[in-house]
Amino acid sequence: MSEHQSEPIYDVRVERDVPVPMRDGTRLAADVYLPTGNGPWPTLLERTPYNKESSSEIALGAPQFYASRGYAVVIQDTRGRFKSEGAFYPFHDDGWRTNRDGYDTIEWIAAQPWSNGKVGTIGGSYSGATQYQMLPTRPPHLVAQFVRESSSDYHAEWVYRGGALELAFILPWALNVTLNNIAHLVPADEVERQRGILAGVRDEIESWFTNRPLAPCTFLAGLSDWYNEWLDHPDDGPFWWQWNVALKHHEVDTPVYHLGGWFDGFLRGTLENYKGMRAKARSERARTAQKLIVGPWIHGPGNIDQRVVGEIDYGPEAAVQLNPLRLRWFDYWLKGLDTGIMDEPPVRFFTMGANTWQTATDWPPPDAHPLVLYLSGGKSGSAQSLNDGRLSFDVPGATDSPDSYLYDPDHPVRTRGGGFLGPMNGGYDQRPVEPEVLTYTSEPLPRDLEVSGPVTATLYAMSSARDTDWVVRISDVAPDGLSRIVADGVLRARYRNSMERPELLTPNQVETFVVDCWATSNLFRAGHRVRVAVTSSCFPRWDANPNTGEPFGRSKTGVVALNTVFHDAFRPSHVTLSVRG
Numbered sequence: 069m070s071e072h073q074s075e076p077i078y079d080v081r082v083e084r085d086v087p088v089p090m091r092d093g094t095r096l097a098a099d100v101y102l103p104t105g106n107g108p109w110p111t112l113l114e115r116t117p118y119n120k121e122s123s124s125e126i127a128l129g130a131p132q133f134y135a136s137r138g139y140a141v142v143i144q145d146t147r148g149r150f151k152s153e154g155a156f157y158p159f160h161d162d163g164w165r166t167n168r169d170g171y172d173t174i175e176w177i178a179a180q181p182w183s184n185g186k187v188g189t190i191g192g193s194y195s196g197a198t199q200y201q202m203l204p205t206r207p208p209h210l211v212a213q214f215v216r217e218s219s220s221d222y223h224a225e226w227v228y229r230g231g232a233l234e235l236a237f238i239l240p241w242a243l244n245v246t247l248n249n250i251a252h253l254v255p256a257d258e259v260e261r262q263r264g265i266l267a268g269v270r271d272e273i274e275s276w277f278t279n280r281p282l283a284p285c286t287f288l289a290g291l292s293d294w295y296n297e298w299l300d301h302p303d304d305g306p307f308w309w310q311w312n313v314a315l316k317h318h319e320v321d322t323p324v325y326h327l328g329g330w331f332d333g334f335l336r337g338t339l340e341n342y343k344g345m346r347a348k349a350r351s352e353r354a355r356t357a358q359k360l361i362v363g364p365w366i367h368g369p370g371n372i373d374q375r376v377v378g379e380i381d382y383g384p385e386a387a388v389q390l391n392p393l394r395l396r397w398f399d400y401w402l403k404g405l406d407t408g409i410m411d412e413p414p415v416r417f418f419t420m421g422a423n424t425w426q427t428a429t430d431w432p433p434p435d436a437h438p439l440v441l442y443l444s445g446g447k448s449g450s451a452q453s454l455n456d457g458r459l460s461f462d463v464p465g466a467t468d469s470p471d472s473y474l475y476d477p478d479h480p481v482r483t484r485g486g487g488f489l490g491p492m493n494g495g496y497d498q499r500p501v502e503p504e505v506l507t508y509t510s511e512p513l514p515r516d517l518e519v520s521g522p523v524t525a526t527l528y529a530m531s532s533a534r535d536t537d538w539v540v541r542i543s544d545v546a547p548d549g550l551s552r553i554v555a556d557g558v559l560r561a562r563y564r565n566s567m568e569r570p571e572l573l574t575p576n577q578v579e580t581f582v583v584d585c586w587a588t589s590n591l592f593r594a595g596h597r598v599r600v601a602v603t604s605s606c607f608p609r610w611d612a613n614p615n616t617g618e619p620f621g622r623s624k625t626g627v628v629a630l631n632t633v634f635h636d637a638f639r640p641s642h643v644t645l646s647v648r649g
Contacts, residue, residue, distance in 0.1 A: 074395055076136035078103035085151055088144065090172045097151035098144040098173075100182075101131040108184040110211075110402035111140040111177050114191040115170060115198035117149045117156065117245065124216075124369045125191055133391045139398070140182050144173060146198060148252055156249060157294050158194075159222060159311045163201030164319075170202025178209035185209050186402045190394065192216025192327070192369055193334070200341060203324070204316035212357075212401035214325045214394045217367055219337035220344070223308035223567075226334070227298050230584065231560030231567060232537055232610035233282070233621075236483065236490035237333060240273055242295040246288055253291050262291070277608040283621030302620040305568040313337075317344035323357030325397050327390075329365030330420065330555075331377060333489040336586050338362070339431060346414070346430070357410070359397075360431055362589070363388060363418045366487075366494040378485055378494030380552055383423035419520065420495075420554065421544060421591035432521035432587070436646040439519075441598060443508040443635035443642060445469055450545065450597060452499070453507035457635075459600055459643075460510070468636040471506050473603075475536060477626035480605030480612040481505060485553040486541070487586070488609050498543050498551040498601065505603035506633060509545060517592040521646025523555045523585040525600065528639035530579065533629035534572045534617030535562045537604045540583045542643065544590055545597040557585035558610055562617070572617045578634060587646075600643050604631055 081102050087095040099120050103109060112134055116123040120143040125131065131141040147169055148156030161167040178185045187209050189199045196218025202210070219225040227238050246253070247266040254262050269276060269287050283299035301307040309315055324345060328338030342360040349355045364382045365371045375386045396407040413427035428434070444458040445468040455471045481504045485496025525540040541556040562570040564581050573579070592598055605612050614626035635641045 074137050074399065076133075078105050078136050078138060080104065080132055080135040088173055088176050090147070090167060090169055092167055094147060094154040094167075096144055096147060096153065096169065096173065098142050099131075101135040101141040101143075102182055103135050103138055103140070105138075107140070107182045109138060109140040109182060110186040110188070110398070111142060111183045112398065113142045113144065113173065113177060113187060113189045114195050115144045115146050115162065115173065115189075116191060116195045117146045118194065119150050119248070120145045123191070124193065124195060128369050128391060130190060130391060134395070134398075137395065138403075142173075142177060149249060156252065159197060159201060162198045163311065164204045164316065165310070168202070168205050170198055171205040171207045174202065174207035174210050186211045188398050188402050189213045193218060193367065200313045201311070203313070203322055204319035206319070206321055210322055212323045212325075212398065214327070214397055215341070216327045216369060216390070217329060217332045217334050217338060219334045220314045220340040221308070221312050221337065225337045228302060229610065230558040231302070231563035232558045232613070234333065234488065234609070235277055235611040236608040237488060239276065239285070240270070240490070242285075242288060242292055243270055243273070246292040250291070274608070280614070280624050280626075281622050282611060299621050303563065303568055303570050314340055314344055317341070317348040319350065320345050321350040321354045323354060323401055325359045325361070325394070327372075328360070328362045329367065329371070329487075330362060330418070330588055331364070331366045331487040331494045333367055333487055335362070335487055339587060342431060359414050361416045364420050364495070367489045378492070378496045380495030382418070382420060382495070385424055386418060417520065417589050419518065419589045419591050421593060426520075426589070432646055433648060436521040436648050439645045439647040440642050441510065441600070441645065442640050443600065443633065445635065448507075448509035448597075450509045450549075451502055451507040451551075451599065453502045453505055453601070455506050457506065457508040458510070459508040459598055463637055463640050464635050466637040470632050470634040470636075472630055472632040473506060474628055475604035475615070475631050476628045477605070477612040477614045480607035481603050483606050483609040486556045486606070486609065490609060496553055498541065498553055499549065502551065502601060505601045507599055507601050509599040510597045512547070512595050512597055513592055515594050517598070518590075518648045519554070519592065519645045520589040520648055522587050523643065523645055525557065525583040525585060525643045527581045527583065527602065527641045528578055528634040529581055529632060529641070530576050531561065531573055531615075531629050531631045532575050533615035533627060534575065535560065535613060536573070536615050536629045536631055537561065537610070537613040538581050538583055539603045539606045539610075540585060540643070541601040542585060542588070543599045543601065544592050545599045547595050551599055554590045555585040555588040556606070557583045558606065559583045560613060578639060602633055604629065
């Protein structure tokens with residue numbers, strides 16, 4: 069990747085708490101960072117619910133970085149947050165519904181004397197959502213976006229995954245969003261009391277993870293009712309479609325640089341938004357102006373310049389400086405400078421194991437093709453697990469015996485690594501939890517095997533219960549035994565045929581379950597092994613399925629399930645990897 073150097077040349081001044089009027093009269097507060105030279109300037113905007121004075125872009129030093137290089141920078145509190153007026157309901161007023169706060173803010177910026185009318189947007193996570201949400205409204209003065217780690221489908225990537233609740237992310241997130249917004253939610257004389265209650269919950273959050281029933285969430289009732297509304301709609305498609313960016317890809321007409329991480333909980337959203345806009349955007353110009361970069365990172369701006377993710381060191385190339393990368397993008401689109409960024413291939417991805425960057429003309433790489441590896445019986449001699457099964461390139465025999473285990477929702481397998489937003493995420497050795505799960509491990513590979521693209525697992529399985537979960541992890545096993553997680557996924561059994569039309573299981577009836585492990589890029593070195601782990605819990609990342617088959621979140625107790633995975637010639641459970649070469 070070529071370098072584009074631009075040194076700071078301007079001093080920076082700040083205008084605080086500037087009111088920005090929305091179409092319904094609500095005023096949103098913004099801080100405006102301006103170069104001290106003669107404008108007008110191209111402008112960068114972050115819209116954040118996390119406080120414009122301490123947002124992710126403030127943490128990155130973005131306002132000073134870009135303003136000192138000839139940009140105006142606006143950091144705005146979203147509706148109902150901190151110093152902005154109105155009521156906060158996540159995503160609802162940021163996009164294409166009645167209120168269009170993103171659109172109105174862009175057009176307000178373009179009308180200011182310090183703006184030259186060219187506006188770009190920055191930010192990640194929720195500040196990425198505010199970017200994606202405004203795209204279908206096509207503000208006339210929006211020129212380009214750079215979105216870090218955000219979502220496409222808030223049902224599939226923010227609140228639920230495979231039908232399981234993203235518990236260790238979404239409950240603390242809703243709690244903290246409510247706690248730091250309490251002054252907007254209760255009378256002044258109630259603020260301290262309510263703050264104390266919520267702070268107490270935060271201090272005991274682990275106990276709330278195990279609390280049954282999960283719904284309704286009593287401590288958020290009357291404060292952030294949107295959270296309980298989300299819990300009330302675990303599989304209501306139209307409810308979630310009102311914010312679904314993927315359904316609006318055809319209305320996008322803006323160049324977007326999408327940044328994601330292999331261990332980010334919104335990875336699927338990053339990939340789907342890139343692919344969808346590249347295929348469906350309104351104009352050829354917009355379609356060819358989509359770019360994608362994916363590194364070995366977990367969620368958050370402070371992790372992109374790190375080489376160690378979780379407990380794995382991915383080498384010096386893993387670290388990327390975000391502000392200089394974005395400067396090349398915006399200098400091209402907003403200043404018309406030839407930074408070389410559009411001469412590079414549209415896709416850049418980090419291959420773990422090799423610990424190097426690669427480029428491609430699209431995602432998945434066009435030369436990737438599916439490779440099936442089958443779960444098999446016998447012993448691999450490489451794992452301390454419930455079964456130590458084998459993973460084979462050949463279809464198993466007709467008499468291969470199935471593997472069974474007990475899943476007790478009161479004693480779930482604990483989370484250790486993987487792609488989510490919560491404690492212990494990222495690259496971790498799986499050996500500490502493998503004694504509690506089924507494993508299937510290949511022989512040492514005779515040659516390097518690059519996996520770059522989608523990963524799925526197909527299980528032929530049954531349960532003694534009316535509902536249960538299937539959790540699958542893929543790991544790279546080194547000759548010394550290190551079992552490094554590469555990808556993972558979950559499927560709540562009732563959603564095996566449809567995410568909108570749940571069907572409970574017939575106990576002890578074999579059915580097919582396809583677990584989406586999203587995607588990865590990893591080089592399994594010669595001498596390494598591929599390992600697949602199967603279990604029914606990953607707690608507290610996902611809520612522990614109580615196995616009762618009751619409506620989501622309403623179970624007060626759980627039942628133990630006997631779960632069985634088949635791997636014979638007639639029921640060949642397998643994983644499908646995307647391989648190159």
